[in-house]
Amino acid sequence: MSAPTRPLVYNFFLMDTPSHISQGMWRHPESRATEYNDLGLWVELAQLAERHHFDAIFIADNFGMYPPVGGSSDVVIERALQFPISEPAMLVSAMAHATKDLGIVYTNSVLQQHPFAFARQMSTLDHLTNGRVGWNMVSSFNANGFRSMGMDGFVDHDERYTWLEEYVEVVYKLWEGSWADGAVLKDRDTGIYADPSKVRKINHLGKRYSVEGPHLSEPSPQRTPVLFQAGSSAAGLDFGARHTEGAFMISGKPEASASKIAKMKERAIALGRNANDIHFIEGLTFVVGSTEEEAQRKADELDEWADVTAQMAMSSASAGIDLTRFDPDEPLVNIIDQAQGLRGSIQLCIDNAPKGKVATVADLGRDNARQWRITGTPESIADRITEYAEAGVTGINIMSITVPGTFADFAEHVTPILKERGLMQREYQEGTLREKLFPGGGPRLGETHPARAYRDSHEYSH
Template sequence: MSREIRLNAFDMNCVGHQSPGLWTHPRDQSWRYKDLDYWVHLAKTLERGKFDGLFIADVLGVYDVLNGNADAALRHSAQVPVNDPLQLVPTMAYETEHLGFGLTASLSFEHPYTFARRISTLDHLTRGRVGWNIVTSYLNSGALNIGQAQQARHDDRYDLAEEYLEVCYKLWEGSWEDGAVVRDRASGIFTHPEKVHPINHHGRHFTVPGIHLSEPSPQRTPVLYQAGSSSRGKDFAGAHAECIFVAAPSKTVLKRYVANVREAAARAGRNPREILAFNLQTVILGETDAEAKKKFDEYRSHVSYEGALALISGWTGIDFGQFAPDEPLRHRYTNAVQSAVETFTTIDPDRVWTVREMADWVGIGGFGPVFVGSPSTVADLLQEWVEDTDVDGFNLAYAITPGTFEDAVDLLVPELQRRGVYKTGYREGTLREKLFGAGPRLAAPHPGAGYRDLAGQRQTIAASA
């Protein structure tokens, strides 16, 4: 029996997102990112298509690696200007009933005490439809602009991330007991103070002695997303993530990544099947294959080569402006450049990529693959990838917005539903309940569930001392 396919929409509070230059297309409306009506229309469209969620990416910093400055990013709107993603959510949640919202927020640049309150507030306002994409940030410009000397080393960022989550778990799960809030008008008691506990956290990076400022929200801890691709990142995802995102351009890369994270989850004592994996994908649809191909060619004519290089340079930390557009890369330059194109070689091991060809690939949909065709053709490909890689679904990027998403809802979703591999309705409850069909809160053996009884744990420690 074919597995159910899950879909998220992948967007960002900016212009163009993963398709640099496509803002010049006459039907693209990403320039309306400052308009709440634009976001409400998108949210309603996605809910009509029974998407699990709208995943909103974010960066704190600019893509200034190409040629050593941000000129190309600014000129071609390569994820700049960019606005805060969290402020979009309450309005979209008010206008929808089921759609989930995955927010990217970097733990490198905000203290967990204030961040935990912001997420609890969103979880309240959305009635439990919030997820958090845990990122440690990769742009050095972001670190510099909040006063750090430079971006912290990769493994040091994950050390901080482990403690950051510990603080958040203590605040979300352990500070307020169930039943602390009674709102008893007769007695005049709103909250039983003996059921609210300071977390008394004193760690290497953070000191948080007090209580969580928010009363427990529907999920307490938001649904946890993670997208680390390094060995350390995959171990972190295996321990903490409920959903993982990857931008694999080939089935080979995707299958290996999903298997690695599931193995990491098993090592952490978790059920590997309880982690949902999503790959970055872009689908260009038409009523026929020929119509879709014509649309794709039209989109490609708007791609910004320089804008694509700005993104690739920022993602890899390599200034691709130093290479001629049509020079082959694989055997000519440093090991760093070879590692940057290693992922691409899995698409065709015999192919020698040039900078121009990499930019062409990234120009629509970023590192993820692009599927072009009729609903039947694209559905075949999605099902093939699910069966061959063990991925659970796809994070759909856009070429133009909202057009790419409208095509997915109007053309692709009905075809998937006809095949019996896509839901026809939402589960009730919070985002966690909709995704996993269980309760609204983290469950053991997830590490977050272990912080639930802070008072009891302290009594046990005191008694054994």
């Protein structure tokens, strides 16, 4: 697969729930986030994104209810703290049917489905979308999710990545190795649909999974969906360097983005991968105004709707520790090693503290969402995106404040400037999502990706 020779990638980034990242904004009179269970909203979002040549809708997920904060779960339920939350995979077919080129990426964790069932689900969607799906690979950090799936309790951070490694090994074997190229004949004259000599069982036997196979679906346009991942811990970076095609980052500043990108590229090369087979996608949100003063006024008005109580509760839940038990002035460097999740965000808060200041627990809860917000005119926002591009960022995940307001403002006012400057595509490439993201590379995984090893085996038997 060749290096990306295209403008930056742009995705809408949101969750199938009333309140994703900007807590409290579901209450805003112009937000339609409470319509998350209305398929019409998702179709509208997909059509908006495609009309303005965005690359994908990227749907995050949280599998499980956030833990109690201060001894009670009331705040989670009362403030819609990523709860209730619906299944993102169910949205894909409808959005794909309403569009032609837009990619659709959704999250599935090791907890949600056995890899044998998930592999079939993803292959089916890749067929139905003509190769426009992607998978956000996650290990899960929610203890309630583990218990709800019958496990005794939380799985250690690094052990979860070991688990995820085996999960992807199973699905790679199914997607890439179970059916050889040319296995599907569809020969009406002979009555032979598929060649038995080119279909094999995978016979995987590992620590967590025993999977005989074969894969139940015939090879889809991409075989393996486009792979995304957002881990920023040492284990997460290592996993991403080995597997991801789209590394989702929330860095806060271009300089921090550049540092993360350099580390992952170095690690990817050490693992034998072509580092140009990875897009580096920065998570940002935007407040757009016709003047800087108008934009700042809009940002200030939005802040009035922010729910600081819910924001602190979400930070606690994501971190895997109740942050309310610490003094608000406790330096974050003193607690980061206790966090089972959110380490990337905690480190971001530490790294982005003003010069001479030490980031505290209070900073994490109060100001976390502002660290990735850019406020300004379309021109100044484009200037800022240019700085990220110069730092090595090759894509932007646009995180919502209001739905669909954040996306509509960016699409209608900022994208024309980006297109004029060559920072955003004016039309779609032909082909699958992978071909659109990596022009000239074909619909399948790049040659240096570890999953390719399973496709190269020619020992087939039924």
